[in-house]
Amino acid sequence: MTGSERSLAKGSAAPGPVPQGTIRLYSMRFCPYAQRARLVLLAKGIKHEIVNINLKNKPDWFFEKSPLGLVPSLETSDGKIIYESPTVCEYLDDAFPGKKLLPSDPYAKAEQKMLLEAFSAITSIFYKIFIALKNGDVEIKSQFFEKFKKLEEALAKKNTPYFGGESVSFFDYMAWPWFEKFSYCGLEGLLDKTPNVKAWQDRMLQDPAVKATYTNLEDLSGFYKLYIENSVEAADYGLNSENCSPKL
Structure with missing residues (x-):
């Protein structure tokens, strides 16, 4: 590279x-x-x-x-x-x-794309959360969890290690970048309420591509401080x- x-x-x-x-x-x-x-x-x-x-x-x-x-x-x-x-x-x-990260089966491919569309509800409010939590707004955390628990339900229903099945797939990589930022935003406690997603996160942390692109908490904190200051x-x-x- x-x-x-x-x-x-x-x-x-x-x-x-x-x-x-x-x-x-x-x-x-x-x-x-x-x-x-x-x-x-x-x-x-x-x-x-x-x-x-x-x-x-x-x-x-x-x-x-x-x-x-x-x-x-x-x-x-x-x-x-x-x-x-x-x-x-x-x-x-x-x-x-x-x-291949997306399955060849049309329905299985559609499942991942529908899940990605649902995940957009999480990403759309993510950046509001760390600002709100820094200001003591805990209500937004419960609102976020209402959307986040849909991931737990989807993974429990599928009953597989990853959202696409037995190995890392398209949706797993599409969702991962936001999970790196949970600890910075004070959201890691949500994983205690979603055991299937927590187990998925632990598996993803062992993935070579995830390891290679991982951003540590210190750098995230420094970046967001400057980002908020524009x-x-x-x-x-x-x-x-x-x-x-x-x-x-």
Whole structure:
């Protein structure tokens, strides 16, 4: 894997053409939506490079790579652009050989996509939660749990180690990035009420792609502090002059 560590911001030069045999991911180190794509790239062993974008101070050229100005976005060596995290991840699963994350059975595939749609209710309020909890609002925590327990019900009904069956699948990777942030948001106690999801989380922590993309609590805390302050330095939290060069 190659790619920039420090994010590119307004005024930076656009990267050159994507090398043949490689796919480029436009990302941001702390973005859970971009982490979805990184998980899939690693799980499938796809040769890729990563270009991090400062989402608080985006380069003008980035809108050519992502019309909505969001990450993740993919760029192929022949100039194709794919964006929106579920679309990016499904494209990677379809376009590249190796382990298939979405099942071939139409109904099983539909099940995962329906579960992902339901999960969007959790992600849509997630960022409100850590701010509310810091302000002592416990009511939002119970509201969150009402949505979160649907995951427990789905996993209990399926009675398998993972949401897709006996091995890690598409939905497992799509959901994972938010679970890393539970302890920061004071939500880890919810897992005591959802034993099947807790067991799933423990299994996911052993997955090689999860280990490779995991963000520790100290870095999360530093990032969110700057993010809440609307700081343009948030995206590069934890980097220093020794590791700001491209990673080869």
